[in-house]
Amino acid sequence: MWDAFVSHAGEDKDEFVEPLAKELENYGLNVWYDDFELSVGDSIPDEIQRGLHNSDYGVVILSEAFFEKSWTQEELDSLIQRDVTEMDKVILPVCYDITPQDVLSHHKLLGKRYLISGDSMSVSKIAQELYQEILENRTKPLTDDGLEEFDPETLDYLAEIIGDIKQGTEIKKFFERLNFEIDWDDAKEGSIHEWIATFPVEAKEKGIDLESARKSTILENLKELNNEDPSNIISIVEKLAHPRHYIENDKDRAQVVEKLNIILKWEDLRIVDQGEVKKLT
Structure with missing residues (x-):
């Protein structure tokens, strides 16, 4: 249903996460981001679980604030479980105001992965890299037999x-x-x-x-x-x-x-x- 679920701490929302979510949508991706998806009266835990389980990827914004929150840890655990059981890459981690070495001290699994750095790249560049990563894994080579005539x-x-x-x-x-x-x-x-x-x-x-x-x-x-x-x-x-x-x-x-x-x-x-x-x- 969604291309990507954005997991983040509220402290990072205004300066980084929301601009990134909007950039991803500008690329044509369908993004689950709380401010985009939640309405008055919604059950927040239920909607988050629906987003987690019905998104192809989890864009995880790693920061000091992220590792201090219990609910972000729960979202991360859910994505890791999918990552393992589906035997495919689900988590797309992005560092924000935190170094890869700091991530390793917080979480050994994520610390050993390639991390996109929000400190050395602009929001638009990060969105482009995430878009390409999602796109690469959703495409397959063309075959002459499978190609229909253009409109x-x-x-x-x-x-x-x-x-x-x-x-x-x-x-x-x-x-x-x-x-x-x-x-x-x-x-x-x-x-x-x-x-x-x-x-x-x-x-x-x-x-x-x-x-x-x-x-x-x-x-x-x-x-x-x-x-x-x-x-x-x-x-x-x-x-x-x-x-x-x-x-x-x-x-x-x-x-x-x-x-x-x-x-x-x-x-x-x-x-x-x-x-x-x-x-x-």
Whole structure:
């Protein structure tokens, strides 16, 4: 029901825990966090147990205050029991105003695990790392047999993104790398495609919408690729998402990946592992 249950001490709520919970939700995760889930009249122990048992992961915010509370220890014990019985990683520990060495003195099991440091990373970076960890464990490699055809609306938005990034001959070369040729020279004299290819200034003066025409051309080719072999669309997305294909700047690439992931969630797909596209389990 929830992607992650956030276990924390109240003292850490305002400055760290709530901003982190909101960042996780901004990534599209369904988060059990008391201020998000509890309503007037709810039985707090019952709702907490429901959250603990119906969340895939427990994001545990470790601090001095956390180790001083009995209820946080009970939440941790419940998550540890799941971690052991399910034989899978359930606990995602985050240090807040406490060192890993201090955690080891409080709890030997957690102290031996990899701990995300809230003191050396920003809240947004911590949320990103937690998101990737959750995502990695919820995805599986794509297979051609298991890939259904994309919704036409998804192709339309992919065309928008490719059209925003690439222009003119770049688009031709991009599709050629996919062994799919766009015949830019086949247009008749005076046609919109000829104006785009050879006379962009004149085309603009004639009132031709270059951006719409370019994206329309991309969309037509995407649809044709999709009809021939839907897995080719995945190849396109992976080439868009991988920095070596056209983006050297990590910040620019991250923005593109963010846009693509918003679209791909409609297809239960996500970009992980340096541009590899996987299907959510």
